[in-house]
Amino acid sequence: MxxxxxxxxxxxxxxxxxxxxxxxxxxxxxxxDGEQADEKPVPQGTQPDVVQPAEQRAPQxxxxxxxxxxxxxxxxxxxxxxxxxxxxxxxxxxxxxxxxxxxxxxxxxxxxxxxxPARKAKELEAGTRPRRRRGSGEARRRVGRVVRRTIAVAVVVAGVLYATVPPLRSAVNTQAVGLKNEVAGIFVTQYAPVRPTKVIATAANPDHGANLVSDNASNTYWSASGDREQALVLTFDRAVDLRKAIVRIGIGADFQSAHRPQKLHLVYSTGKTYDLSLVDIPDAQEVTLENSAGSTSVELHVVALHRSLQGNDVAISEIELFEAKS
Known part of the structure; x- marks a missing residue:
């Protein structure tokens, strides 16, 4: 069949x-056009009846x-x-x-x-019919058009209200600034200053003691003889995790009158260390600190110098330390 x-x-x-x-x-x-006659089997050993030829009609x-x-x-x-x-x-x-x-x-x-790849059509068992999908393509398109128009109208109305209602505009701006700050807090590290409670040095010239490196004033400085390695020790009242420092080297008013630190070797109270290189400029320079988590003090050893042609002392105007906000 x-x-x-x-x-x-x-x-x-x-x-x-x-x-x-x-x-x-x-x-x-x-x-x-036309139907073909069914073929019937002829028994073996018999001759089929003679059939007069009929006029053949060409199929159309x-x-x-x-x-x-x-x-x-x-x-x-x-x-x-x-x-x-x-x-x-x-x-x-x-x-x-x-x-x-x-x-x-x-x-x-x-x-x-x-x-x-395209999903293969699910093969149905004999006698079953495919389930019809709810809704039609045209109905879905109509719903899509309605949704798009509703969104467009809402955007236009919101824009008009923002432009014509000052209290609403102020509230929206406040929310936007707050959201921006929250996002910045997630992706940008925020820092807080860390103040040492005590600063000492291996040596210091009169009127230029070690405490002057952390007095938040760039017109004062610590200085000592540059003939040997000098060191500063900064002590804190709690355990800190230093991440950043702002350093001003030399004597601000007369930058070339003293040697300037070229490299500092940091030794934390935890036993960990970190090496820091400084550029020979009179301006403040921001540097990154590592390995200080849990430290209550840090030693700053001056192991290399930017040499001066006018004096023999080494000087640092200011050191500001920062830790990441928790």
């Missing part, structure tokens, strides 16, 4: 859909029924160069006009199909 919705090519026996005009393998026309072709709108093209389809119909890749001849598909153009497969 012939399957429902299937036609069988009388020339090559290929099966095709009922709405196909031409065979996809041999290109033979499938829509002929029906006119091709071309739909008003061609079916949509799918990725991988072969586009007929004669009528433009999309054919499945397995066909060799167009299902509408019978033209050869040997030189047919193939519908391009979208790039994203390489990563997200």
């Amino acid at each position: 012939m399957e429902t919705g299937i036609v069988i090519c009388g020339q090559c026996g290929e099966r095709g859909l009922a709405d196909t005009q031409f065979c996809g393998v041999c290109g033979a026309f499938l829509k002929w 072709r029906q006119g091709l029924q071309v739909p008003d709108e061609p079916p949509p093209l799918n990725p991988g389809d072969l586009i007929c160069g004669n009528c433009g119909l999309g054919n499945v890749p397995s066909r060799k001849f167009c299902g509408r006009c019978g033209a050869s598909l040997a030189q047919a153009e193939t519908v391009a497969v979208p790039w994203w199909r390489r990563f997200f």
Whole structure:
């Protein structure tokens, strides 16, 4: 029995859909008028009855029924160069006009199909029907248009209110600034100053004691002989985690009159160390500190100098320390 919705090519026996005009393998026309008589088997050993030849009537072709709108093209389809119909890749001849598909153009497969292949249609058991999707495409498009228009109207109304109502504008600006600060707090580290409670040095010149490096004044400075390695010890009233420092080296008013530290070797109370290099400039320079978590004091050893041609002392105007806010 012939399957429902299937036609069988009388020339090559290929099966095709009922709405196909031409065979996809041999290109033979499938829509002929008239019905073929069923063949009956002849018993062995007998001769079939003689039948007078009847006048043969040439079958007539029906006119091709071309739909008003061609079916949509799918990725991988072969586009007929004669009528433009999309054919499945397995066909060799167009299902509408019978033209050869040997030189047919193939519908391009979208790039994203390489990563997200098309889902295979679910095979249903015999006697079951596919479930209909709720709603139609047109209904969904109408809902989408309504939503877009509603959003557009809301944006326009909000803009008008923001421009014409000062209290509302002030409230919105306040909220925006607050949100910006919150975001900045998440992605940008905030710092707090750390003040030492005690500062001592291995040596210091008169009127230029060690405490002057942390008095928040750039016109004062600590100085000592530059003939040997000098060190400063800063002590805190609690455990700290230093992350940043602002350093002013030399004597601000007369920068070239003394040696300036080129490299500092930091030794924390926890036993950890960190080396710090400084640029030879009179301006304040910001540097990063590491390895200080849990320290209650830090030693700053001056292990290298930017040399002066005018004096023999080494000087530091100011050191400001900072830790990350918790």
